[in-house]
Amino acid sequence: MDAAAVIGCLRDRSILITGSTGFLGKMLVEKILRVQPDVGKLYLLVRAPDAASAEHRVLTKVVETTLFDVLRTKHGADFNSFIKNKISPLPGDITKETCALRDSMVEQISKEIHVIVSVAATTSFYERYDVALASNTLGVAHVCDLAKKCANLKMLLHVSTAFVAGEQEGLLVEKPFDVGKALKKDYNLDIQSSDDKIEKRKMKKLGLKRARHFGWPNVYSLTKSMGEMLLGTLERDLPVVIVRPSIISSTFQEPMPGWTEGTRTMDMLYVTYNDQKLPCFIGERNVIVDVIPGDMVINALMVAMAIHWDTHGTQAIYHVTTGHRNPLHFSTFLESAYEYFRSNPRVTKDGRIVNDRRVKFFKKYTFFSFIHDPAV
Ligand SMILES: NC(=O)c1ccc[n+]([C@@H]2O[C@H](COP(=O)([O-])OP(=O)(O)OC[C@H]3O[C@@H](n4cnc5c(N)ncnc54)[C@H](OP(=O)(O)O)[C@@H]3O)[C@@H](O)[C@H]2O)c1
Numbered sequence: 001m002d003a004a005a006v007i008g009c010l011r012d013r014s015i016l017i018t019g020s021t022g023f024l025g026k027m028l029v030e031k032i033l034r035v036q037p038d039v040g041k042l043y044l045l046v047r048a049p050d051a052a053s054a055e056h057r058v059l060t061k062v063v064e065t066t067l068f069d070v071l072r073t074k075h076g077a078d079f080n081s082f083i084k085n086k087i088s089p090l091p092g093d094i095t096k097e098t099c100a101l102r103d104s105m106v107e108q109i110s111k112e113i114h115v116i117v118s119v120a121a122t123t124s125f126y127e128r129y130d131v132a133l134a135s136n137t138l139g140v141a142h143v144c145d146l147a148k149k150c151a152n153l154k155m156l157l158h159v160s161t162a163f164v165a166g167e168q169e170g171l172l173v174e175k176p177f178d179v180g181k182a183l184k185k186d187y188n189l190d191i192q193s194s195d196d197k198i199e200k201r202k203m204k205k206l207g208l209k210r211a212r213h214f215g216w217p218n219v220y221s222l223t224k225s226m227g228e229m230l231l232g233t234l235e236r237d238l239p240v241v242i243v244r245p246s247i248i249s250s251t252f253q254e255p256m257p258g259w260t261e262g263t264r265t266m267d268m269l270y271v272t273y274n275d276q277k278l279p280c281f282i283g284e285r286n287v288i289v290d291v292i293p294g295d296m297v298i299n300a301l302m303v304a305m306a307i308h309w310d311t312h313g314t315q316a317i318y319h320v321t322t323g324h325r326n327p328l329h330f331s332t333f334l335e336s337a338y339e340y341f342r343s344n345p346r347v348t349k350d351g352r353i354v355n356d357r358r359v360k361f362f363k364k365y366t367f368f369s370f371i372h373d374p375a376v
Pocket residue numbers: 018019020021022023024025045046047092093094095118119120121122123135139159160161162224244245246247248249265
């Protein structure tokens with residue numbers, strides 16, 4: 001399928017997107033509007049108490065960011081009217097039934113929406129169990145309930161994570177989870193269980209404890225996995241497509257190279273290296289860091305949308321990763337950073353050139369702690 005066919009698929013289609021105020025969601029909104037100005041409406045469900053606040057959040061957190069500069073230039077003076085015409089912010093919350101949309105709103109949009117792209121999630125690895133469960137697991141069920149009400153819906157596209165695989169090694173098959181089946185052999189999960197009586201401050205510990213008990217490394221990957229399991233509650237003859245990216249990094253090319261936002265997973269390494277606050281690191285130089293540029297994830301989502309459009313009853317899973325085909329070794333990452341800053345030295349405010357130091361690697365924590373023990 002070529003790019004024109006993928007773009008063509010979006011003409012006159014109305015799409016509901018959750019999570020558009022986040023890193024990946026806004027990239028999806030921007031790309032759709034840039035490549036297919038004749039898309040129908042983009043309904044952006046955002047956390048907000050009312051319509052005015054939802055609109056304010058969409059403007060400030062999405063449309064007014066530098067990510068939209070190319071689109072702004074393309075439309076010039078017509079940019080604001082183009083946005084107003086294409087984007088409809090919806091105040092909602094995926095942790096609530098029907099995603100907290102008012103009945104009248106559900107009634108209105110349910111006839112129009114052709115695709116739901118479920119991007120929203122709580123992305124902190126060590127979130128409280130109840131919070132992560134509400135968004136990443138039960139939130140998926142609420143999106144499915146909403147999908148059931150949308151008479152003209154043609155597909156549900158769900159963004160998950162490659163890390164639902166936990167710490168399993170080797171080549172993994174792209175197959176759906178069995179409901180309630182844990183990663184640890186012979187362990188069964190009770191998805192709905194969240195004991196409200198547990199104190200909130202104990203919920204963080206509980207998340208990690210449950211994740212480890214059932215075979216996942218953290219509460220994020222556990223609750224995202226359980227979210228995938230609940231996609232089965234859709235019970236409609238619709239294509240349900242799950243896309244599982246690995247660590248999403250800044251853009252490769254579109255709409256501009258190197259666009260990113262915030263500091264989350266890998267970004268912490270760039271920032272600390274840039275500030276020369278990363279003298280050493282524990283790890284193997286040869287370890288593969290599975291990162292994928294954000295614009296490539298967006299392209300994969302759009303191709304998945306086009307391919308599975310209206311393919312009744314199929315469920316497909318795609319990993320959007322680099323580790324197998326084009327692996328990035330940690331040593332390559334650090335060498336590239338070193339070479340880059342050697343050719344483009346940073347200069348302090350008072351004109352001093354910052355000298356680059358290579359990062360020392362320690363294979364074992366014992367060596368690392370030995371070097372850092374003030375008593376040594
Ligand atoms: N970033 C990565 O490296 C990565 C890798 C693999 C997979 N993913 C997946 O990609 C998706 C997007 O990740 P991201 O990096 O863009 O995350 P992000 O920047 O943290 O954005 C999360 C988005 O979800 C929204 N959200 C959270 N809880 C919600 C709720 N209860 N109701 C409605 N909206 C809610 C947030 O809204 P607010 O603005 O209101 O907080 C925000 O728009 C997630 O599903 C994540 O699991 C991300």
